[in-house]
Amino acid sequence: MSPDDYTPHSGDSRFTVEHYDLRIDYRVATNRLDGVAVVRGRILRPTKTIALDLAGLRATKVLGGTGRIGFTQTDRKLKITLGREFAAGDPFELTVSYGGAPRPRRTRWGTLGWEELEDGAIVASQPIGAPSWFPCNDLPGDKASYRFAITTDPGYMVAAAEPVSTSTKGGRTTWVFERTAPTPTYLATVQIGRYVSRGMDLAGVPGQVLHPAALGDRVQADLAPLPQMMAVFTEAFGPYPLPSYRVVVTADDLEIPLEAQGIGVFGANHIDGHGSLERLIAHELAHQWFGNSVGVGRWQDIWLNEGFACYAEWIWSERSGRHTAHAKALGHWAALAAEPQDLVLSDPGPDLMFDDRVYKRGALLLHALRLTVGDDAFFRILREWVARYGGATATTTDFRLLAASVAGRRLEAFFGAWLDATALPPLPSAPAEDPAPVTQALNVTARG
Numbered sequence: 228m229s230p231d232d233y234t235p236h237s238g239d240s241r242f243t244v245e246h247y248d249l250r251i252d253y254r255v256a257t258n259r260l261d262g263v264a265v266v267r268g269r270i271l272r273p274t275k276t277i278a279l280d281l282a283g284l285r286a287t288k289v290l291g292g293t294g295r296i297g298f299t300q301t302d303r304k305l306k307i308t309l310g311r312e313f314a315a316g317d318p319f320e321l322t323v324s325y326g327g328a329p330r331p332r333r334t335r336w337g338t339l340g341w342e343e344l345e346d347g348a349i350v351a352s353q354p355i356g357a358p359s360w361f362p363c364n365d366l367p368g369d370k371a372s373y374r375f376a377i378t379t380d381p382g383y384m385v386a387a388a389e390p391v392s393t394s395t396k397g398g399r400t401t402w403v404f405e406r407t408a409p410t411p412t413y414l415a416t417v418q419i420g421r422y423v424s425r426g427m428d429l430a431g432v433p434g435q436v437l438h439p440a441a442l443g444d445r446v447q448a449d450l451a452p453l454p455q456m457m458a459v460f461t462e463a464f465g466p467y468p469l470p471s472y473r474v475v476v477t478a479d480d481l482e483i484p485l486e487a488q489g490i491g492v493f494g495a496n497h498i499d500g501h502g503s504l505e506r507l508i509a510h511e512l513a514h515q516w517f518g519n520s521v522g523v524g525r526w527q528d529i530w531l532n533e534g535f536a537c538y539a540e541w542i543w544s545e546r547s548g549r550h551t552a553h554a555k556a557l558g559h560w561a562a563l564a565a566e567p568q569d570l571v572l573s574d575p576g577p578d579l580m581f582d583d584r585v586y587k588r589g590a591l592l593l594h595a596l597r598l599t600v601g602d603d604a605f606f607r608i609l610r611e612w613v614a615r616y617g618g619a620t621a622t623t624t625d626f627r628l629l630a631a632s633v634a635g636r637r638l639e640a641f642f643g644a645w646l647d648a649t650a651l652p653p654l655p656s657a658p659a660e661d662p663a664p665v666t667q668a669l670n671v672t673a674r675g
């Protein structure tokens with residue numbers, strides 16, 4: 228039985244994964260993927276079988292502790308016979324050989340997962356696309372570490388996590404990466420394209436941009452604010468949670484940009500050289516704190532990812548000297564008030580979990596909280612949220628409790644109206660002056 232009501236066919240609560248070691252050979256021209264996945268974890272309930280999520284690729288062999296073990300495969304599950312009863316707490320290690328022509332899964336949220344580009348590939352998994360490229364326990368709360376060894380054709384560049392090494396054999400290059408920060412399956416990624424790369428100092432955090440050479444000028448122009456964004460968010464939310472940040476810009480247009488662990492992915496259409504979609508660059512960067520570091524344990528709490536990332540856009544607008552967060556909030560409140568009032572932020576349901584109203588109402592809740600408790604307490608709440616739950620998962624209840632505790636006041640009625648009722652609450656009145664930045668030093672010129 229799946230532990231997540233929003234994705235009832237995903238995951239298996241009988242075990243947890245601690246590490247994925249993925250060796251993948253990918254041929255771009257023919258879209259052929261051959262993989263060996265070593266999955267290490269721990270059994271949570273006594274069982275003789277477990278099921279990994281795998282969709283559209285065929286397993287050919289599974290090795291357990293004692294050699295080859297039995298398995299059956301359906302269109303979405305790899306059911307594995309462990310050979311004996313495992314007790315709660317027992318470690319396990321499985322090695323799955325698999326392959327095929329990877330393609331995105333068709334889901335109620337659109338097509339998700341491994342996707343061929345015109346000349347390369349991307350992974351866009353949220354929420355259930357990961358099984359399109361590796362066998363996994365596809366639950367947002369089951370975070371693990373990763374090692375990726377991706378072998379592909381000459382002429383391509385690969386991004387997946389922190390680079391370890393590259394080596395070439397028989398004309399094909401193997402790119403090795405490691406991700407030690409706890410990462411859910413939907414944020415694991417591989418990006419392959421004919422890219423050039425450029426390093427960037429992001430306010431002390433090593434950055435890298437991968438993009439088609441032809442888009443160099445547009446990329447340079449639109450990513451120019453990234454160092455200052457990093458400085459602003461580090462001040463507002465606490466230290467950047469990973470060793471580095473990468474941006475990948477594809478040659479293809481993409482429907483939406485997306486966040487992966489340590490990587491923001493944008494289509495050529497999002498990087499027009501005029502900064503038209505600067506808010507989205509801020510949004511994806513903010514997910515590294517909200518969603519990727521502090522994760523959701525169940526999709527029901529998705530506003531904790533999207534409401535926070537959306538509010539980060541408004542913080543960036545304010546700190547970069549454009550519209551204040553309050554002006555943004557007033558505009559979005561009016562727009563949302565004109566929309567149907569039939570959504571419960573704390574439980575929007577699977578069909579509405581990525582509805583724009585979840586994003587905007589979540590951001591408005593945070594602004595209303597800021598107006599209610601004041602800037603000082605509000606930013607202490609955000610920083611304490613990341614400090615306490617970074618690298619792990621948290622729930623809406625955790626946020627309600629933490630906010631009340633940091634602010635030192637009762638907030639049940641406030642949260643009840645914003646989170647559990649459908650009607651859009653009014654925004655509290657603004658303070659007499661514009662909300663002040665956390666420190667004046669943030670309104671300075673870009674660093675780096």
Ligand SMILES: [Zn+2]
Pocket residue numbers: 510514532533536
């Ligand atoms: Zn988002």
